[in-house]
Amino acid sequence: MTTIKLYNTRTRKKEEFVPLDPDNVRMYVCGPTVYDRAHLGNARPVVVFDVLYRLLRQVYGSDHVTYVRNFTDVDDKINARAAETDRQIGDITAETTQWFLDDMGKLGALEPDHMPRATQYIDQMIEMIETLIEKGHAYAAEGHVLFAVDSWKEGYGKLSGRSVDDMIAGARVEVAPYKKNPMDFVLWKPSTADLPGWDSPWGRGRPGWHIECSAMAYELLGESFDIHGGGNDLMFPHHENEIAQSRCAHPEGHFANVWLHNEMLQVEGKKMSKSLGNFFTVHDLLEQGVPGEVIRFVFLSTHYRKPMDWTAEKAVSAEAKLFGFVELIAMYGDLEIARSLAPERAIIDALADDLNTHAALECLSKMNDADSANRLARNIEFLGLYSWSQLERKVSAYRDAKTILRSLEKKLSTLREVALSTKDFSEVDAMKSALQIANVSVRMNKSGISLSPEMGFDPAKLEPLL
Numbered sequence: 276m277t278t279i280k281l282y283n284t285r286t287r288k289k290e291e292f293v294p295l296d297p298d299n300v301r302m303y304v305c306g307p308t309v310y311d312r313a314h315l316g317n318a319r320p321v322v323v324f325d326v327l328y329r330l331l332r333q334v335y336g337s338d339h340v341t342y343v344r345n346f347t348d349v350d351d352k353i354n355a356r357a358a359e360t361d362r363q364i365g366d367i368t369a370e371t372t373q374w375f376l377d378d379m380g381k382l383g384a385l386e387p388d389h390m391p392r393a394t395q396y397i398d399q400m401i402e403m404i405e406t407l408i409e410k411g412h413a414y415a416a417e418g419h420v421l422f423a424v425d426s427w428k429e430g431y432g433k434l435s436g437r438s439v440d441d442m443i444a445g446a447r448v449e450v451a452p453y454k455k456n457p458m459d460f461v462l463w464k465p466s467t468a469d470l471p472g473w474d475s476p477w478g479r480g481r482p483g484w485h486i487e488c489s490a491m492a493y494e495l496l497g498e499s500f501d502i503h504g505g506g507n508d509l510m511f512p513h514h515e516n517e518i519a520q521s522r523c524a525h526p527e528g529h530f531a532n533v534w535l536h537n538e539m540l541q542v543e544g545k546k547m548s549k550s551l552g553n554f555f556t557v558h559d560l561l562e563q564g565v566p567g568e569v570i571r572f573v574f575l576s577t578h579y580r581k582p583m584d585w586t587a588e589k590a591v592s593a594e595a596k597l598f599g600f601v602e603l604i605a606m607y608g609d610l611e612i613a614r615s616l617a618p619e620r621a622i623i624d625a626l627a628d629d630l631n632t633h634a635a636l637e638c639l640s641k642m643n644d645a646d647s648a649n650r651l652a653r654n655i656e657f658l659g660l661y662s663w664s665q666l667e668r669k670v671s672a673y674r675d676a677k678t679i680l681r682s683l684e685k686k687l688s689t690l691r692e693v694a695l696s697t698k699d700f701s702e703v704d705a706m707k708s709a710l711q712i713a714n715v716s717v718r719m720n721k722s723g724i725s726l727s728p729e730m731g732f733d734p735a736k737l738e739p740l741l
């Protein structure tokens with residue numbers, strides 16, 4: 276059995292991963308707030324944890340991994356968007372949720388086993404809040420319910436390595452008259468008639484943000500589970516608060532064993548975020564013609580615990596690599612055989628070493644001769660760069676193109692023979708430039724003419740030349 280090592284934020288060490296139950300390895304990842312298109316930064320955790328999900332499925336079996344990623348569909352940003360646009364909240368969240376799934380699907384991300392929506396778990400949140408009040412970890416005040424951080428001083432701040440006092444000094448905490456300690460955070464808050472709200476023991480209201488993940492993780496994964504993931508911007512306060520809620524409501528469990536945090540996608544050294552306005556969406560990039568697999572390749576080329584910049588040069592070089600892979604597979608591969616292979620040991624080992632995706636891509640690049648074509652295809656699929664059906668389409672498009680190019684080679688060589696005797700090369704030149712526009716490389720020498728598709732090759736542009 277492969278030994279997986281992961282860097283655990285909780286212990287600040289790279290540790291051997293030992294699942295609580297190898298028959299059901301459980302992972303929770305914080306998902307998006309659905310009020311707008313996902314920006315490219317939001318896609319980073321999706322791709323990172325998709326790679327981990329694929330690795331876990333490979334090592335423990337695809338029926339033995341449960342991956343949960345939520346949709347936050349109750350949030351003040353959503354309410355604000357509805358007010359600005361005069362639209363129904365439910366329409367905005369349904370539309371944005373589907374956009375998210377479509378965009379992430381294009382990046383090769385498998386859908387998690389469960390994708391709970393916060394609004395479907397309000398009862399469980401209320402129940403958890405009641406438990407916290409009963410156990411003396413929360414209090415109701417002025418229609419709000421707050422978590423009392425002083426009630427769990429021994430645990431609060433452990434993940435991010437800060438004491439409650441440091442946090443008060445460092446964080447922009449909202450001071451409110453109903454808070455006993457400025458660090459106390461909201462579990463429940465009152466809703467006015469124009470805002471979404473649910474009946475509760477504390478009046479009509481809505482949940483604070485953090486409680487949803489605790490309630491949904493408990494419901495779907497239990498009081499203890501293996502891995503909790505998200506971007507490192509969530510470590511404090513979101514993850515710290517999740518831990519406090521879950522550990523205090525369910526002291527019999529320990530919540531997540533391993534905490535994994537991806538570093539941020541940056542723009543000129545600053546986190547890409549909606550609030551800074553320095554973002555572009557995944558959808559924008561796809562619309563501009565950057566294929567999803569190129570975005571995924573660029574992401575995988577940087578380790579998840581390092582900050583990364585998106586650059587156009589990286590995208591061009593990723594596209595060239597992927598084109599080279601498809602070319603090799605189309606020329607020498609057989610996808611039937613490829614499908615029957617197991618993923619490469621070296622690639623599994625690279626991923627098992629705290630998700631060294633960069634090393635995994637290096638392994639792919641080394642599979643560069645005719646004999647490696649099937650292994651290459653197998654591992655491209657394993658890393659989620661192309662699904663089997665995408666590979667089939669790519670490979671057959673390449674092969675069809677080669678067939679067309681073979682007849683164009685004949686046509687061009689006839690034209691050249693004629694031109695050699697008439698000394699009029701205009702038709703040869705016209706055809707050569709049409710081929711180049713379709714991204715076909717043209718090699719001509721004494722022994723003959725050879726045409727091959729190049730990156731960005733467009734078969735539709737060849738039809739008129741036939």
Ligand code: AMP
Binds near residue numbers: 305306320509537546
């Ligand atoms: P949000 O909708 O802002 O709560 O973010 C959803 C997910 O995207 C969380 O896991 C965040 O940590 C992650 N995220 C947000 N911005 C970035 C970024 N610039 N780079 C990487 N991950 C990010």
Ligand code: ZN
Binds near residue numbers: 304305488517
């Ligand atoms: Zn969360």
